[in-house]
Amino acid sequence: MTWWQTDETHEASLTSWVPGAAGHPVFPVQNLPFGIFSFENAEPRAGVAIGDAILDLRAVAELGLISPAAAAACGEATLNALLALPAHERRALRTALSKLLCDAAQRPAIEPLLRPSATCVLHLPARIGDYTDFYVGIHHANNIGRQFRPDNPLLPNYKHVPIGYHGRASSIRVSGVPLVRPKGQRKAPDADAPTYAPTARLDYELELGVWIGAGNALGEPIPVAEAGDHIAGFCLLNDWSARDLQAWEYQPLGPFLAKNFHSTISPWVITPEAMAPFRQAQPARPEGDPAPLPYLFDATDQAHGALALTLEVFLSTREMREQGTAPHRLSRGPASNMYWTVNQIVAHHASNGCNLQPGDLLGTGTISAPEREGFGSLMELSIGGKEPIALPNGQSRSFLEDGDEVILTATASREGYASIGLGECRAVVLPAT
Structure with a gap:
């Protein structure tokens, strides 16, 4: 698979159990963008936008639900390590997150890891060298x-x-x-x-x-x-x-x-x-x-x-x-x-x-x-x-x-x-x- 090819994560029929994600004009489950966010007194961490919520990737990694390479990258306070992942690792992370957010059986484990976007602060995604x-x-x-x-x-x-x-x-x-x-x-x-x-x-x-x-x-x-x-x-x-x-x-x-x-x-x-x-x-x-x-x-x-x-x-x-x-x-x-x-x-x-x-x-x-x-x-x-x-x-x-x-x-x-x-x-x- 290359940068211009589609897979199962792009299917229009794909829906997420996250409330409000289905048909979201910006962040439906077909998007899954990465960012750095913080909430309450927590330090900045990696997250994924889904509907009007943000999934805490550090918490997902701690549950052992993504690959070791992705888990290590998601534990950082910037996305530099995640951006540096080989393309196949990034695609594998996307596929894993798509399944977690679409499989209703995963909802009890994943829903507590979601934060309302309105209550979070967004930061620069990466440490920009140049x-x-x-x-x-x-x-x-x-x-x-x-x-x-x-x-x-x-x-x-x-x-x-x-x-x-x-x-x-x-x-x-x-x-x-x-x-x-x-x-x-x-x-x-x-x-x-x-x-x-x-x-x-x-x-x-x-x-x-x-x-x-x-x-x-x-x-x-x-x-x-x-x-x-x-x-x-x-x-x-x-x-x-x-x-x-x-x-x-x-x-x-x-x-x-x-x-x-x-x-x-x-x-x-x-x-x-x-x-x-x-x-x-x-x-x-x-x-x-x-x-x-x-x-x-x-x-x-x-x-x-x-x-x-x-x-x-x-x-x-x-x-x-x-x-x-x-x-x-x-x-x-x-x-x-x-x-x-x-x-x-x-x-x-x-x-x-x-x-x-x-x-x-x-x-x-x-x-x-x-x-x-x-x-x-x-x-x-x-x-x-x-x-x-x-x-x-x-x-x-x-x-x-x-x-x-x-x-x-x-x-x-x-x-x-x-x-x-x-x-x-x-x-x-x-x-x-």
Whole structure:
């Protein structure tokens, strides 16, 4: 079995005895994502989301119901050891948990190990050693490039190499942790010199996060045909951006303080196994585009490398929450708007011998649709601030203001299979200190 094949754990008819799990829009038994949670005064531990509950994996391991390798990994306070498990061990754990949560005979032993999600605190899933952000959303690249280079929005290397840069792992936070508006140097177009002040053009970026599982030794590339074995999961990622800081500092070395102040991720690691039914063919490149170099091309990856995910972004202002107004959807679009597959970005990252490690996080870069309703940032939606977005309560936004809350969601759907979600990725903007 490989990363794109399905098995009995994906059957739509499969139901769990856990109350509320059947038909759950995000965490039915066909999902079973891993995370780190705590409750009452207990220390953080590994868990699995099922319906509106979390199964305590440390407690499951203590009952001897999973393999010794999985039990040892589940006893840690981070998921690094679990992410590092060989793919066959991770699949075996998923199969065992599926049976425990679907077999009514197991209910007396397992039900006491469930905790209501509402009473738990979710933490960063792993100790993130390194974070790399890519730029594979071609429509976003075109939209942003067009604002600066109307006649030549894409740079010459874009269609030959997956563009990326190393971000800051220490400032990644789990969903729900507020974002403090950053300060930095920014320079008005008509000013003689920059000033140091809070950003006036704070933006979000709709991305997918890719969790690295088994790594590679320094100096040993990962072939693209084997890259799927090095991916341990997916999440949502909001790579917040200070556009005015970025415009001043990014030449000649690229993003720095405009990006490294805070990134938000959803708390659950959605495994490649859970995503197997939602694999689809990578969209064909437009006629005339260069073929990927051989080290980036694999026929199986092209046939199964894209993800059937619908991505959505919602905005809730402070006034909207005070008025009881529901969050306003800013955009909706498919995750297939990626010029490179996740396997290609992993293979490229390691192609020079760079060693990836369990718990490393890769961002896809902002994913935008070709149509305005699927744009993945305010920079695109407001055309660089020139066309503010009207909100249903009469407010408008060109960029984010203090008190705004941004919420990212993603749903995987395919006919014949139960839909699953990635969980929410949200944060409120606080004033600069």
